Amino acid sequence: MQRQGFNRTAVILHWLLAVSIFFLFISSWWMMGLPLPSPELQFRAFPFQLHKNIGITLVIIIFMLLYVRLRHRPAPVDSTLMTPSMNALSILVHVLIYGLVLAVCVTGYMSSAHTRWDTVWWWSIEFPRIAAPDEEMNEFWGELHTYVAWALLGIVAVHVSGAIYHAFRNDGIVRRMMRW
Amino acid sequence: MVSEGLNNNSPSWASILGVVAIMLGVFLTAVHSNEAMKQMVIVEHMPVSGIMPEADCPEDELEEEGISVAECEYLIDHVKGIAMSAPDWFPSAQATLSLVGAALAFVSIIIGGALVNYTPWASKAAVAVFTGLAAIDLLQFAAVVNTGPTLREVYLGGILLWFVLHLMLLVGAVAGRHTEASA
Numbered sequence: 001m002q003r004q005g006f007n008r009t010a011v012i013l014h015w016l017l018a019v020s021i022f023f024l025f026i027s028s029w030w031m032m033g034l035p036l037p038s039p040e041l042q043f044r045a046f047p048f049q050l051h052k053n054i055g056i057t058l059v060i061i062i063f064m065l066l067y068v069r070l071r072h073r074p075a076p077v078d079s080t081l082m083t084p085s086m087n088a089l090s091i092l093v094h095v096l097i098y099g100l101v102l103a104v105c106v107t108g109y110m111s112s113a114h115t116r117w118d119t120v121w122w123w124s125i126e127f128p129r130i131a132a133p134d135e136e137m138n139e140f141w142g143e144l145h146t147y148v149a150w151a152l153l154g155i156v157a158v159h160v161s162g163a164i165y166h167a168f169r170n171d172g173i174v175r176r177m178m179r180w
Numbered sequence: 181m182v183s184e185g186l187n188n189n190s191p192s193w194a195s196i197l198g199v200v201a202i203m204l205g206v207f208l209t210a211v212h213s214n215e216a217m218k219q220m221v222i223v224e225h226m227p228v229s230g231i232m233p234e235a236d237c238p239e240d241e242l243e244e245e246g247i248s249v250a251e252c253e254y255l256i257d258h259v260k261g262i263a264m265s266a267p268d269w270f271p272s273a274q275a276t277l278s279l280v281g282a283a284l285a286f287v288s289i290i291i292g293g294a295l296v297n298y299t300p301w302a303s304k305a306a307v308a309v310f311t312g313l314a315a316i317d318l319l320q321f322a323a324v325v326n327t328g329p330t331l332r333e334v335y336l337g338g339i340l341l342w343f344v345l346h347l348m349l350l351v352g353a354v355a356g357r358h359t360e361a362s363a
Contacts, residue, residue, distance in 0.1 A: 015206070015289055022210035030214060034221075036245070038236035041226045043259060047217060065237045139244050160203060167199035167296070170192045174199055178293035 005176040007072035013065040014177055020054050020061070021101070025153065027051060052112055053122050059105045062098060074176055081171045093159050100152040107148055111141035190298030192207040193359060197352045198295030201306065204345060205288035208313070211342075212282035219275040222263055232260045265330035273323050284309060295353075304356045310350035317343035 007013070031047035077087065112119060114137040119127040131137065166173040227233070237252035245252075288309050294302035317339055324335040 013295075015202075018206045019209045019286070019289075022207055023213055026210045027214045027217065032245070033182050033255060033258065035236075035259055036236055036241050036252060038233065040227065040233040041225070041236070041256070043221060045223075046221050050217070083266060090251070135240050135244065142244065164203070166200055168192075170190070170195040174195070175190075175296050178198070178296045 005042050005179045006074050007068050008179055010065060010068045010072065011177055011179050013061055013068065017058065017065065017101070019062055020058055021152070021156065024051060024054055024058075025149070028149075034149075046116070049120070049123070052108070052119055055105045056110050056119075056121055058101060062101050062105075066098065077173060081173060090162065093155060093162065096155045097152070097159060100148055100155060103148045104145060104152055107141050111138055114138035114141060117137035190296065191356075191359070193352065193356045194295045194298045194302065196321065197306070197349065197356060198297075198302075199294040201292030201295060201310075201349055202289050203292075204349070205285050205292055208285035208342065209282050209289070210280045216275045216278035216282065218237055219271040219278070223271045226259075226263050230264070232256050247317060261330055262334070265328050267327055270323065270327055270331070274320065277316055279322050281313065281320075284312045284316060288313060303353055303360060306353040307350065307357065310346055310353055314343060314346040314350055317346055 005011075027047060028051060031044060031051065033046070035041045036045040037044050082090070109119075111132075113129070113131045114134045116133045118129070121127060163174050163177075228309050233256075235256045237249050242249065242252055247255075288306075291302065291309050295306055298356040321336065321339045321343065324331055324339065
């Protein structure tokens with residue numbers, strides 16, 4: 001027997017992911033405006049480490065979400081509520097969001113891995129170095145991280161627009177992801 | 181076979197108000213959390229003397245960040261300006277209000293979901309939470325008004341916008357309750 005809506009764990013993970021993604025965007029715009037690090041100026045240390053902590057955690061969350069969604073699949077949407085093209089667009093947007101979140105996290109980690117700063121996840125688990133500091137590689141992955149992040153923001157805007165569209169139609173589709 | 185579990189009879193006002201509350205709640209949780217972090221980081225890392233050291237702007241870092249030497253130096257002046265413009269009481273007051281705001285914004289996501297599902301307590305809780313969020317905006321507005329022109333320029337526009345949004349959500353929830361009562 002299938003439920004109409006998503007599994008409650010999937011709902012909680014989805015909204016946790018949403019808040020984290022927006023926090024990472026907003027905090028990154030602010031932290032990039034902080035003074036460059038020097039022995040006397042360490043404004044960037046905490047926000048950058050927090051950014052990495054949340055980014056790495058997002059990878060775990062997204063795999064958990066994928067697992068829960070695949071294990072507890074909700075009933076398909078009533079075909080009278082969505083045209084086949086809308087349904088295809090919805091699937092494409094979801095796949096892109098998952099892919100881009102992973103890509104943002106991986107490119108961010110790769111950029112960080114090529115700096116002289118170590119990664120200590122939530123200030124307790126030290127990640128082994130996977131690369132020596134390399135300014136060129138840091139820049140390459142950093143730029144990729146930025147572009148993928150912009151793409152993610154664009155796709156999230158499409159996703160949010162879709163949710164609002166269905167809320168205005170009051171067709172019950174958004175309710176699938178809002179089960180508390 | 182599909183189980184029950186979704187309330188498909190919720191009115192349009194609850195569905196729309198709920199989704200808007202969720203979207204704004206997600207964004208505001210991030211905004212308030214970031215604001216709290218800002219205050220803590222700036223206070224903690226300002227030199228005790230208040231005198232900022234010379235900017236350290238190595239060429240490779242400038243290239244990586246895509247900024248000029250002038251902008252690199254300005255980043256220090258900017259933080260210093262923010263810190264110097266804040267009265268002693270401001271960072272802790274702003275951080276406290278932001279933390280409470282972040283908690284309320286997170287609750288508003290849950291309330292938004294309850295509105296969409298049209299649970300019996302949703303509209304009452306929505307009125308309470310939207311009132312709380314509007315109150316936080318007003319308190320932040322009052323705090324910033326009592327600083328100087330630098331912080332007013334940084335904060336007041338954004339706070340006013342959030343206040344208007346929360347007022348609209350609050351009025352929407354009150355109107356929804358009146359609709360419920362007359363139904």
